[in-house]
Amino acid sequence: MSGIRTEEIMIATIARMLSGLSHVAVGAASPVPGSAALLARRLSGGALRVSLLGRVSNPTFTDGARELFDCAAQGRIDAFFLSGVQIDGQANINLVSIGDPDKPKARFPGSFGSAYLYFLVPRVILFRQDHSPRALVPKVDYVSAPGVSEPNVYRPGGPYALVTGRCVFDFDKDAGRFRLGSVHSGHTVEEIEKETGFDFEMPDGAVVPETEMPSREWIDLIRGPVGEEIRETYPDFASRMFGKA
Amino acid sequence: MSGIRTEEIMIATIARMLSGLSHVAVGAASPVPGSAALLARRLSGGALRVSLLGRVSNPTFTDGARELFDCAAQGRIDAFFLSGVQIDGQANINLVSIGDPDKPKARFPGSFGSAYLYFLVPRVILFRQDHSPRALVPKVDYVSAPGVSEPNVYRPGGPYALVTGRCVFDFDKDAGRFRLGSVHSGHTVEEIEKETGFDFEMPDGAVVPETEMPSREWIDLIRGPVGEEIRETYPDFASRMFGKA
Amino acid sequence: MTEILSSAEEIAARIPDGALLALPPEYAPCSMETIRALVRRGAKELRLLGVPQFGIQAELLIGSGCVAEVETAAVTLGEQGLAPRFTDAIKQQKIRMRDTTCPAIHAALQASEKGLPFMPLRGLIGTDILARRDDWRLGENPFGEDDPIVYLPAIRPDVALFHAPKADRNGNVWIGLRRELMMMAHASANACVTVEEIVDGDLLDDPQLAAGTIPGLYVSAIAPAERGAWPLGVPHLYERDNAHLARYAEMAKSQQGFDAYVDQWVNGRAAAE
């Protein structure tokens, strides 16, 4: 099975992390997790509820934009997805700026709901296709949302894993840092070490596993019905990945 | 013009107090103020907005039962109406019980929204047809809502007047007590003094005015279209006052 | 996933004894058919939350000995007068009563809806309501100076029970303007709903209906119950049966009369069906 794209490996990897959950929500600028959630719903036979921000058809919420946040705070959302222009080894994420925030070298859109949802959703999956020392840094320049909190801070939620274009890191809540989980086909541990700006732990066994590749059946789902479904919300992404509608 | 009922005098008196306002709300168990508000709306040529709790047609609110309270707190409601099983000379009202609340001699429905709206609506008009020492007491047994508050308590609202079956008391905010405003036709100041359980101030002039009687035109409105309109919410009241539909 | 049940009896079975049970007022559709089923079952130790006030729905449960505690802003039969079984239970100290005010109920449920531990509320200061509530706190406005404000802890009911015009098989429930029902569903661990009819299709697919619909996400169980709010009404479908409520008010003046009412209209109706 040739021609599997990195995005498709990420979609399949994230979808596996959603197995058995009841309700996942997908925020802004999240076509890869959105596709993963829609794939996971199909694999669940419809048991998984997917709330996709910005989608007009099949709305989940009927009480305005605040409902997503209220719903998360009630514990009714099992998983959410966040990215960062920088992500560091403590799973802090930065969605705001590089350099001094008052006179930044680079400015990005902003923190969206991260400063809230990262605290409240049990399984927050971080994603960032660009796996480079520029993206995965020792310490973020601006904390949009912290990876860990003091024990007295109310925090039922937090980071679960970080899925990049090269590998999967699991987040070790006790240690407060990432552990390499698996490396995507065609990539190596040495490459990961070189391209990652933060320190991380190695898995217990001697050999780092390879990330499971999506099956033929999954690829067909991703390129077929899932691709069509994500197109409503992310037409450019769908055209780039799966061709014009 | 014979056969004007006490309720009709109260309706007309309250309607006059609503002149020039933009929005009045009417709560539970308030057929007389409800009729007054509907009369005032007709007299305003429709400029007065009337929100009548429990009415199905012509809803004012579309965000659930809380909207009345939120709207009041925003300062968007100019007048509201409260009664009491007891009302005292400081305009404290009791809607709960007589005697020890844990083992009361008499129990009544409860405080409804009074403990909130009395603080927030600028012009709260108290009404109580039964003008007797049993109803108008020196000190209420239970404070559902206080007439006055300490200066540091947030309180843009409060009592404006008390309309009974015998007279009108104006509330003097500075003195924190009632002043006799006018006496209904057929009643006397001596009678008011005898039938009122609390002390009150007398008007500045030598003569206590008589409450203005509703005109023929007003009576026709009350018994005609206003009566029909109030029937939707208070069918028993409308039948008793204006005959069967 | 919402359970699609076949009767109000089955809905009642989802409401355990001892539950904190949130109910709408008389004028937002009340699932009277389920209330009667609870009476028939002999439910025990229910804690009732009025959102924000009660009428005959609480009367039937209180008079039948199903209730341990009531928190509400009021109990009344409206134009049919005082609520006799409630009044009697208070005087006889058969139930624990927590008096409150309408917006305090809404605020405490909104706190739960928002996953917050509390909400602030204006008003209340100087009332005996506040003086007698040891679960509330008088605090300060953190943005003011010497500006006291009341803090109310969130209320998370075990079950919100109500009636609605219609639902679909995905558990979506159309409530139209009665959005306090939506707040109740959001704020409660479970929402149990009877409906006039279960319709085909998905209510959320219609932009007009969707605007007045509680998503199935919040709805644990639904069941059909035609005229399930009777003797109360459903806006635009049928009106409150005032003659019946006057009859109830008359009969329920004594416990004996109330028991006769239950025999005829709660147990008897079921037997006749």
Added chain:
Amino acid sequence: MTEILSSAEEIAARIPDGALLALPPEYAPCSMETIRALVRRGAKELRLLGVPQFGIQAELLIGSGCVAEVETAAVTLGEQGLAPRFTDAIKQQKIRMRDTTCPAIHAALQASEKGLPFMPLRGLIGTDILARRDDWRLGENPFGEDDPIVYLPAIRPDVALFHAPKADRNGNVWIGLRRELMMMAHASANACVTVEEIVDGDLLDDPQLAAGTIPGLYVSAIAPAERGAWPLGVPHLYERDNAHLARYAEMAKSQQGFDAYVDQWVNGRAAAE
């Protein structure tokens, strides 16, 4: 009483320079026709509040020098990329920026909606958002022990501006599922709304439509503006014009290119009409 105006130009005239102006995100209908009118007028010193995030609506105002301050959870053109005029303005320090997070905007507007001085909010602790907001307070949960929680002061915008599918002559505005628009209207001193059409009758008389309608009580002014959200969309009526937004994103990379865009699509469009 709601003023019934004849154009977006007149709506813009109700938004004074210096106003705190609340705007919906790209996907809740945005009154782009009024945004263009504000640019044409040369509005000054506007303070923009994103409810909760911005796209081209803020870009046009920022790039045209109409804006003194922005409070929002994000500014982005979505799949068309970063917002170039916003990014440039931040780097050049032309605007004051108050970074926040979506639920903090909703909470602060809900405080205003409820007439409360503040609302508590979970999350935020340990973020640079909180560290850089001296108008927020880190306090304690009065029902907890050593349980810090953030308090946000209410935000009461001078004007909420948005677009909607329809309104009636009583000022009632149908918004369907987009209830953040209702919250904005409740929370603001004035709501100014353009609509695709002004319909006969009263929207509140229809129980289905009423469920998704903002009452005229909260609406200061309405005006018709057909396709008034373009190049953004209106759910179920027309879609976001992605090709146009890509063109904007390309042109707006430089101030010169942005000015050419404004000449053609903001000033030019008006001249052509």
